[in-house]
Amino acid sequence: MSDFIQLVVSGVALGCLYALVALSFVIVLRATGVFNIVQGGVVLFSAYLVYNFHVSWGLPFGVALLLTVIVCTAAVVLLDRVLFRPITRHGSGHGQFFAVLLVGVGLLTVCDGLVVAIWGSQPLSENDPWGLSKLTLGSIALTSRDLSVIGITLVLLLAFWYLLQRTRIGVAMRAVASDPEAARVQGINPAVVSAVAWICATIAAVLAGVMLGTAVGGGINSSIDQVSFLALPALILGGAGSIGGCVLGGIVLGVLQSLAAGYAPASFGSGFGQVVPWVVMIIILVIRPSGLLGSRQMRRA
Amino acid sequence: MSAPVMDGTPPVSAQARTARHEAEVRKEMRLASSWWSRAGIVVFIVLGVLIPLSTSNALTISLLTSGAVYGIGAIGMNVLNGYAGQVSMGHAFFVAAGAFTAVVVGSKWHWPLPAWIIAAAVVGAVLGALVAPLALRLQGIYQLILTLGLVYIGIYIFTNWTSVTGGDNGVSANLPLSLGFVNFGNLVIGNEQYSYSQGLLLVSWLLCGLCVLLVANIMRSRSGRAMIAVRDAGLAAEVAGVSPARTKINVFALSSALAAVCGALLAAQLQYVSITQFDYTLSIQFIVMIIIGGVGTSWGPVIGALAISAIPLYITTYAASIPFVKSPTSSSGGFGIQPGQLSLVVYGLLLAIFLVAQPRGLVGLAKSIVRLVPRGRRAGARATG
Numbered sequence: 001m002s003d004f005i006q007l008v009v010s011g012v013a014l015g016c017l018y019a020l021v022a023l024s025f026v027i028v029l030r031a032t033g034v035f036n037i038v039q040g041g042v043v044l045f046s047a048y049l050v051y052n053f054h055v056s057w058g059l060p061f062g063v064a065l066l067l068t069v070i071v072c073t074a075a076v077v078l079l080d081r082v083l084f085r086p087i088t089r090h091g092s093g094h095g096q097f098f099a100v101l102l103v104g105v106g107l108l109t110v111c112d113g114l115v116v117a118i119w120g121s122q123p124l125s126e127n128d129p130w131g132l133s134k135l136t137l138g139s140i141a142l143t144s145r146d147l148s149v150i151g152i153t154l155v156l157l158l159a160f161w162y163l164l165q166r167t168r169i170g171v172a173m174r175a176v177a178s179d180p181e182a183a184r185v186q187g188i189n190p191a192v193v194s195a196v197a198w199i200c201a202t203i204a205a206v207l208a209g210v211m212l213g214t215a216v217g218g219g220i221n222s223s224i225d226q227v228s229f230l231a232l233p234a235l236i237l238g239g240a241g242s243i244g245g246c247v248l249g250g251i252v253l254g255v256l257q258s259l260a261a262g263y264a265p266a267s268f269g270s271g272f273g274q275v276v277p278w279v280v281m282i283i284i285l286v287i288r289p290s291g292l293l294g295s296r297q298m299r300r301a
Numbered sequence: 302m303s304a305p306v307m308d309g310t311p312p313v314s315a316q317a318r319t320a321r322h323e324a325e326v327r328k329e330m331r332l333a334s335s336w337w338s339r340a341g342i343v344v345f346i347v348l349g350v351l352i353p354l355s356t357s358n359a360l361t362i363s364l365l366t367s368g369a370v371y372g373i374g375a376i377g378m379n380v381l382n383g384y385a386g387q388v389s390m391g392h393a394f395f396v397a398a399g400a401f402t403a404v405v406v407g408s409k410w411h412w413p414l415p416a417w418i419i420a421a422a423v424v425g426a427v428l429g430a431l432v433a434p435l436a437l438r439l440q441g442i443y444q445l446i447l448t449l450g451l452v453y454i455g456i457y458i459f460t461n462w463t464s465v466t467g468g469d470n471g472v473s474a475n476l477p478l479s480l481g482f483v484n485f486g487n488l489v490i491g492n493e494q495y496s497y498s499q500g501l502l503l504v505s506w507l508l509c510g511l512c513v514l515l516v517a518n519i520m521r522s523r524s525g526r527a528m529i530a531v532r533d534a535g536l537a538a539e540v541a542g543v544s545p546a547r548t549k550i551n552v553f554a555l556s557s558a559l560a561a562v563c564g565a566l567l568a569a570q571l572q573y574v575s576i577t578q579f580d581y582t583l584s585i586q587f588i589v590m591i592i593i594g595g596v597g598t599s600w601g602p603v604i605g606a607l608a609i610s611a612i613p614l615y616i617t618t619y620a621a622s623i624p625f626v627k628s629p630t631s632s633s634g635g636f637g638i639q640p641g642q643l644s645l646v647v648y649g650l651l652l653a654i655f656l657v658a659q660p661r662g663l664v665g666l667a668k669s670i671v672r673l674v675p676r677g678r679r680a681g682a683r684a685t686g
Binding site for chain 2: 035083086087099101102103105106107108109110113229232233235236268269270271272274275278279281282285286
């Protein structure tokens, strides 16, 4: 039983990371109308940047985090203006969608190469701000890192929920997502909305990157942007791309992955946990193509 | 009642219009529509036979073989994306399936060249047709994610199916290049003896040319036109009696069969297959190839494959003289970039540059240069005549 609870908690922590990355994608998708995988590069770079600011330069962790968010937002908004806007300027049809996606994938490979060029290919260890000490409740041992991940994600999600549902800019963002033309007629400035969306998406991606860098046994390495692909089933599973959908999808998949890795017999072979989210995603697509919480408009062929 | 308004043009008789339409259709239907594509085919065949038999430079042979082998896979990606407008990150899965099929049929059972090529193609087509109904429920990013899932599931299956794939260690592939009456693995013409790699180069280019012709032919057939119709106007195509579902299944089957043949030849080229070669970056490579070459053209994928294969090969060969590049043997540490990583960066940048500046790829570039010449000539003729 205590094993089960430990696995569930670490699964929820993993799911929170998936949810954050998926959320980052969804916010940009809703603000700009195109899917942009370049947030995966932010996940990767932010882990290295925080390491650089915090460990190499000795800045306090909070300052390092803030600096990283600023640098990444600036970089991503610059890329949006220089690279993605010229592509989507003439509408957002099938071709533009694909072009943005591919340029994003290209940039992701550029990021992979760059971090290795700058920081080397050896995994780096962050001076773990949460510590890997165990928290013992009776017979259940939970790493405080997992609890921190869950806590930070919850706080961030609440902040996003408040921003989207209760503030003026949040209403504007939702308006632009549902009908850009009508929103503009109402006097909403699309540039401001997209800037806020990029900032929110970057914050989610930066936190995901930093927390991924503290994973047990992993450290910061050039393959942590793989999570940007592993978060994709969460996006599908969640449905039409709401905050709730991302969180639900991410946590369900994280827990399933954790339980599968923990309980699968050795005969299932290596990597079974990793493949479970994809299999679940395909099964869900067959049974219920609209996802757990979704409408089916944009995904059907 | 007013008389019908006459415009300035003289009335064209129905017969003349039909004749003109038929001439246009005939022109569309021709395999090689212009003199330079016909010349291209002749040059291709001559070079495809002459080069393998005349060079023994390992780098040239390796580059050209990769170009042809990856070219076949890129042709498959082009069918899927260029002609049918579907997106897929799953190409690497079918390439892997083809490679392991070839290992079993060619290397374990020692069946001859046509057998393992055809076996790979059949396995690829069947897998593609099985996956298609799933993939075509979705579109855009959702389709992309589903096909990406295929790569991860494939890696899991192939890693754990150790009796066939050797798991993480990989498996060596000694594929026979024999046709029965002629053995390309040990080719003797007159007094000249040719090596395995030269024979494979010959086989790869012949197969690559065959695939270009095959796809060009399919594209001007009824089912090829159905693919393009479904891409451009799905609803209109359906009204005209084309079944989008069946068309898309055909597209997936054809595309993955080509990917599997590419995998089989890749196994023959490297003489070693390991699942680590088939992750999603391989799928991305194919996408880069067709975009750099020219999406939706017959030769674009092959040209793109040649260009993309050249990058890692030359970067590795000349690593010492490129700034910031470490030689493959040096250990990490200090500022510098590994040759393999640099190729990835170059792919990404090329992709971005081509998509923004020249979305029609190298073939589009060549066409716009070629078009400049006749226009000048035509203008001159009009001025004198």
